[in-house]
Amino acid sequence: MPLELWLAGVVMVSLNLYALGAGADFGGGVWDMLARGPRERAQRETIAHAIGPIWEANHVWLILVIVLLFVAFPVAFAALATALHIPLTLMLIGIVLRGSAFTFRGYGGQDDAVQRRWGRTFAMASVVTPLMLGVCAGAVASGAIRMRGGRVVTDFVSAWLAPFPLSIGLFTLALFAFLAAVYLTLETEDRPLQDDFRRRALLAALAVGAMALVCFLLSSSGAPSIRRGLAREWWSLPFQAVTGLVAAGAIGALWTRRFPLARVLAMAQVTLVLWGWGLAQFPYLIEPDLTFEAAAAPATVLRPLLAALGAGAVVAGPSLLYLYRVFKAR
Amino acid sequence: MSDLFAARSQMAMSLAFHIVFASAGIAMPVLMAVAEALWLRQGDEAGRALARRWAKGTAILFAVGAVSGTVLSFELGLLWPAFMAFAGPVFGMPFALEGFAFFVEAIFLGVYLYGWDRVSPRAHWLAGAMVALSGTLSGIFVVIANAWMNTPAGFRLEGGRVVEVEPLAAMANSAALSEALHMTLAAFAAVGFAVAAIHAHRLRREPRNLFHRRAVAIALTVGGTAALLQPLSGDLSARVVARSQPAKLAALEGQFETERGAPLRIGGWPDEAARRTRYAVEIPYGLSLLAFHDPHAEVRGLDEFARADRPPVAVVHVAFQVMVACGAAMALTALVGAGLFLRRRRLPDAAWYLRLVTLTGPLGFVAMEAGWTVTEVGRQPWIVQGVMRTSEAVTPMPHLAFPFVSFTILYLFLAAVVIVLLRRQVFASPRLGADAAAEKG
Ligand code: HDD
Ligand code: HEM
Ligand code: HEM
Numbered sequence: 093m094p095l096e097l098w099l100a101g102v103v104m105v106s107l108n109l110y111a112l113g114a115g116a117d118f119g120g121g122v123w124d125m126l127a128r129g130p131r132e133r134a135q136r137e138t139i140a141h142a143i144g145p146i147w148e149a150n151h152v153w154l155i156l157v158i159v160l161l162f163v164a165f166p167v168a169f170a171a172l173a174t175a176l177h178i179p180l181t182l183m184l185i186g187i188v189l190r191g192s193a194f195t196f197r198g199y200g201g202q203d204d205a206v207q208r209r210w211g212r213t214f215a216m217a218s219v220v221t222p223l224m225l226g227v228c229a230g231a232v233a234s235g236a237i238r239m240r241g242g243r244v245v246t247d248f249v250s251a252w253l254a255p256f257p258l259s260i261g262l263f264t265l266a267l268f269a270f271l272a273a274v275y276l277t278l279e280t281e282d283r284p285l286q287d288d289f290r291r292r293a294l295l296a297a298l299a300v301g302a303m304a305l306v307c308f309l310l311s312s313s314g315a316p317s318i319r320r321g322l323a324r325e326w327w328s329l330p331f332q333a334v335t336g337l338v339a340a341g342a343i344g345a346l347w348t349r350r351f352p353l354a355r356v357l358a359m360a361q362v363t364l365v366l367w368g369w370g371l372a373q374f375p376y377l378i379e380p381d382l383t384f385e386a387a388a389a390p391a392t393v394l395r396p397l398l399a400a401l402g403a404g405a406v407v408a409g410p411s412l413l414y415l416y417r418v419f420k421a422r
Numbered sequence: 423m424s425d426l427f428a429a430r431s432q433m434a435m436s437l438a439f440h441i442v443f444a445s446a447g448i449a450m451p452v453l454m455a456v457a458e459a460l461w462l463r464q465g466d467e468a469g470r471a472l473a474r475r476w477a478k479g480t481a482i483l484f485a486v487g488a489v490s491g492t493v494l495s496f497e498l499g500l501l502w503p504a505f506m507a508f509a510g511p512v513f514g515m516p517f518a519l520e521g522f523a524f525f526v527e528a529i530f531l532g533v534y535l536y537g538w539d540r541v542s543p544r545a546h547w548l549a550g551a552m553v554a555l556s557g558t559l560s561g562i563f564v565v566i567a568n569a570w571m572n573t574p575a576g577f578r579l580e581g582g583r584v585v586e587v588e589p590l591a592a593m594a595n596s597a598a599l600s601e602a603l604h605m606t607l608a609a610f611a612a613v614g615f616a617v618a619a620i621h622a623h624r625l626r627r628e629p630r631n632l633f634h635r636r637a638v639a640i641a642l643t644v645g646g647t648a649a650l651l652q653p654l655s656g657d658l659s660a661r662v663v664a665r666s667q668p669a670k671l672a673a674l675e676g677q678f679e680t681e682r683g684a685p686l687r688i689g690g691w692p693d694e695a696a697r698r699t700r701y702a703v704e705i706p707y708g709l710s711l712l713a714f715h716d717p718h719a720e721v722r723g724l725d726e727f728a729r730a731d732r733p734p735v736a737v738v739h740v741a742f743q744v745m746v747a748c749g750a751a752m753a754l755t756a757l758v759g760a761g762l763f764l765r766r767r768r769l770p771d772a773a774w775y776l777r778l779v780t781l782t783g784p785l786g787f788v789a790m791e792a793g794w795t796v797t798e799v800g801r802q803p804w805i806v807q808g809v810m811r812t813s814e815a816v817t818p819m820p821h822l823a824f825p826f827v828s829f830t831i832l833y834l835f836l837a838a839v840v841i842v843l844l845r846r847q848v849f850a851s852p853r854l855g856a857d858a859a860a861e862k863g
Contacts, residue, residue: 144535144536145532145533146532148532149525149529151488151528152524155495155524156518159517159521162498162506162510162514163518166506166514167507169499169503169506169507170503172499173499173500173503174499174818177500177819181500181825184492185828185829187489187492188489188490188492188836189832190489192486195482195485196843199478199481248820390511392586392589393512393515393587393589397514397515397589400515400522401518404518404519404521407522407525408522408526411525412525412529414529414533415529418540419537419540
């Protein structure tokens with residue numbers, strides 16, 4: 093396998109882990125905003141408790157994605173940062189406000205007004221960030237970012253401010269909220285509280301399904317080449333069937349209160365969606381003008397980079413497992 | 423405001439903000455580990471209360487450091503896409519290594535902050551030590567990347583294209599060692615002095631408070647040691663600059679003419695129109711001696727460089743004077759403290775000395791901001807010294823004043839909140855015993 097494909101794989105794995113970890117942390121923010129009913133306070137506390145120790149570690153996956161892009165696929169990094177300047181900036185503001193508001197709320201004393209103010213900021217930022225992340229992904233997939241001679245030739249707005257990227261943004265938001273609600277069923281032993289999260293997970297699953305349909309309908313005009321790619325490839329039908337089955341399975345497991353199973357299936361669902369996108373778009377990093385191969389840095393860079401990633405994984409991997417063992421033993 | 427100027431201002435503002443929190447991320451874990459070790463080994467209650475208290479502050483500072491660092495990683499592309507397309511593969515390796523240091527840091531900080539009652543005391547202490555180690559390493563890696571911008575290495579240019587890229591040779595560039603050393607010491611000096619100052623201020627009011635006594639002792643030992651070493655490390659930095667960036671050295675010193683046996687200028691104002699530095703105290707042969715260790719060495723002046731290749735002289739010169747003055751004041755304070763300690767074998771707690779420590783408290787951060795101004799503005803007009811100009815690197819995106827102003831407002835707001843929270847949560851004096859019980863709950 094060519095070197096750049098290994099790196100593309102690492103980027104996808106990192107993005108995948110970011111979605112499974114930080115994605116759920118953002119989803120937690122959504123449920124913080126929508127906390128209702130007699131157990132409103134308990135819901136918020138469970139969410140804060142679940143996110144607290146792990147959000148910073150989850151967040152580092154995004155940094156790894158960025159760094160890998162600019163070291164291994166520098167032309168693509170420059171092009172994305174140029175064409176998506178505005179949604180990326182909005183996403184950054186969301187990231188800054190989410191992280192700091194969450195921490196400020198945790199350490200800001202028990203004053204109710206203060207708590208509520210930071211809580212609201214935290215929750216709003218948790219909506220903006222996944223939305224913008226999805227918009228950026230949708231813009232990349234749509235084929236609207238055009239390049240010539242290694243430079244972006246489209247304007248700074250039209251590629252992302254369009255129905256298809258926006259619907260992908262909402263889809264991402266729904267997916268993260270679903271993931272969070274499923275995880276949260278395992279963060280408490282209190283049966284009514286568990287039911288709150290179970291109900292939310294089921295509702296979110298409906299939203300995910302609805303948004304998936306909207307994205308699919310919009311893709312014929314919004315992302316034609318991906319749509320064509322998906323229709324033509326031999327693997328695409330079985331792949332979509334498996335994704336659908338897993339999604340249905342997750343709902344079934346929630347319905348029958350098999351929460352650990354629901355968690356596994358929800359994680360598999362998010363993973364399949366992400367890789368489905370990646371495979372449908374392959375060999376393009378940015379549809380339709382930049383392939384992974386054309387964007388790749390020279391082999392003298394990629395080889396030591398892969399070695400560094402391997403060495404880093406030896407250190408970070410066990411540490412990450414330790415963190416999850418200490419705080420997420422169930 | 424031109425777009426280039428807005429981009430430069432946004433980069434400078436984001437870095438100047440991040441560096442404060444990043445320094446805390448490097449040095450605070452060391453202070454906490456020392457305090458916790460006092461408790462583990464000697465059963466010192468004050469050590470335990472301190473570690474808990476400092477951990478609260480560190481949690482706040484670290485979160486802001488992490489999010490502002492994320493902003494920086496994106497800004498490299500948002501503001502300087504042409505630079506990253508060219509330089510990413512060459513100088514990116516330390517950023518990739520830094521990524522793993524971040525993982526280790528964030529993971530063990532999580533264990534440290536939330537694991538007081540979940541892991542054994544030893545494991546808890548080790549988690550703190552891991553945070554300290556990986557924090558220091560992240561600082562070193564990113565500064566190596568910055569050093570590459572000053573002394574690029576590890577590639578060749580062939581008709582405008584980079585060839586023969588060797589990331590490891592790029593990491594081993596000639597400024598890497600001196601910059602990494604100087605920055606690491608700076609983090610310990612600045613944070614040590616700032617923390618010592620806050621607790622010294624309280625200790626003056628409550629001379630018997632054991633909590634503040636321990637805090638001053640730990641912070642002053644760490645900060646003072648670094649401050650004493652800093653002028654030596656600064657000398658090394660200056661000699662590297664003299665060899666590799668002569669225009670920066672000339673700007674730093676306000677040296678307009680090429681000269682043998684050049685004097686060291688203290689203070690003064692470089693007058694670019696008149697091409698001389700006015701009102702400076704001049705020490706004959708000083709500059710040649712310091713920069714090249716030879717009183718008759720030739721120092722190249724700014725006149726040798728085309729106007730378009732010169733950095734803004736006044737900013738760089740004044741910033742350099744500020745850094746050195748702060749460094750001298752801090753080193754002297756540390757020296758006096760060490761003298762008092764050696765004579766009486768106890769914490770130097772005379773009211774006048776505590777007041778001195780309080781006054782020098784902010785100087786480390788002032789020196790750090792000034793030092794980065796020297797490094798970064800002194801490199802202008804180059805983004806990569808001698809290879810790529812800042813103006814060639816900037817994004818084609820228009821209206822850059824808009825994100826600059828937005829991020830500035832956002833960061834000012836965050837800074838204000840952090841100050842309020844630290845005052846309320848961290849600086850207040852606890853009563854030992856009662857406090858330890860309260861902190862547990
Ligand atoms: C606590 C902070 C602090 C203190 C007390 C000093 N410095 Fe410094 N200095 C820094 C913090 C700093 C810094 C902010 O960390 C810089 C910016 C880049 C770097 O590597 O360190 C720096 C850069 C820097 C440079 C430019 C390096 C370059 O452009 O590559 C020189 C020549 C010196 N310093 C020299 C000194 C001298 C002679 C000092 C004498 C006391 C001194 N510094 C004290
Ligand atoms: C170690 C990591 C750092 C890297 C990789 C880095 C990189 C950069 C880049 C890419 C620019 C924009 C291009 C240019 O103007 O040359 C810049 C400018 C600047 N940076 Fe840094 N920087 C680092 C650390 C810092 C820190 C900690 C400060 C703190 C104050 C700082 C202060 C500035 C300033 C003042 C400018 C504007 C210079 C000018 O345009 O006149 N830098 N830096
Ligand atoms: C262009 C320059 C820089 C970039 C792109 C950058 C990037 C980052 C990022 C992404 C993080 C967050 C990591 C996390 O989520 O845990 C971070 C934190 C950190 N940075 Fe920077 N950084 C830069 C400059 C610097 C400089 C000059 C130092 C100086 C020593 C530094 C030291 C640190 C440290 C120690 C941390 C972790 C502690 C904390 O979050 O407070 N960085 N940086």
